[in-house]
Amino acid sequence: MAKLEILTYPDSRLRQVAKPVTEFNDSLRILSENMAETMYAAPGIGLAAVQVDVPLRLVVMDLSEEKDQLKVLVNPEIIHQEGTVCMQEGCLSVPEIYADVERAEKVTLRAQDINGKAFEIEADELLAVCIQHEIDHLNGKVFVDYLSRMKRDRIRKKLLKETRLAVA
Ligand code: GNR
Numbered sequence: 001m002a003k004l005e006i007l008t009y010p011d012s013r014l015r016q017v018a019k020p021v022t023e024f025n026d027s028l029r030i031l032s033e034n035m036a037e038t039m040y041a042a043p044g045i046g047l048a049a050v051q052v053d054v055p056l057r058l059v060v061m062d063l064s065e066e067k068d069q070l071k072v073l074v075n076p077e078i079i080h081q082e083g084t085v086c087m088q089e090g091c092l093s094v095p096e097i098y099a100d101v102e103r104a105e106k107v108t109l110r111a112q113d114i115n116g117k118a119f120e121i122e123a124d125e126l127l128a129v130c131i132q133h134e135i136d137h138l139n140g141k142v143f144v145d146y147l148s149r150m151k152r153d154r155i156r157k158k159l160l161k162e163t164r165l166a167v168a
C-alpha cells in the first residue's frame with residue numbers, strides 16, 4: 001500500500017471531470033487501497049480519485065467510528081434526492097477551512113462495487129452530504145464553489161500563500 005499526494009485548492013487538476021471506470025482489474029483494486037490508506041491517514045471520511053490526480057469515477061468513504069467500514073463506490077450516481085439541509089463541510093483539498101453548504105437532505109445512490117456489481121444506498125445526514133461532496137469532486141467541483149466570491153477569494157489567497165511557504 002502507498003499513501004498518495006492530495007491536491008490542494010486552487011490546483012487546476014481539481015477541475016478534471018472524471019471518466020467512468022470500465023475495467024474492474026487489479027490496478028483499480030490497488031488504486032482504491034491506496035486511496036483508502038490516504039483517506040485514513042489524512043484523516044478524512046471520504047476521498048475522490050480526482051483529489052489524488054486520477055480522473056476516474058472512483059470514491060472511497062468510511063463514516064464509521066471504528067474506521068472499519070470502508071465503502072468503495074465506482075461510477076456513483078444520485079438517482080433520487082429530496083429535501084434540503086445546511087451542514088458545515090470541510091475538504092482534504094481545502095485544509096482547515098470549514099463552511100456551511102446547502103445540499104439535498106436525502107439521496108439514493110447507485111454505484112458499482114470493486115468487482116463491478118451494482119448496488120444502491122439510501123442515505124441521509126452526514127452520509128448523504130458526503131456522497132454529494134464526493135460526486136462533486138468527480139465533476140471537477142469543490143465545496144468552496146458554493147460560497148460567495150469574496151469568501152472563495154479569501155480561501156484561495158490563504159491556501160496559495162501556505163503552498164508557497166511549504167515550497168520555499
Ligand atoms: O473528511 C471530510 N469530511 C467532511 C465533512 C463534512 C462534509 C464533507 C466531508 S468530506 C471530507 C473528505 C473530503 O475532502 N472528501 O472529498
Ligand code: NI
Pocket residue numbers: 090091092093133137
Ligand atoms: Ni473533498
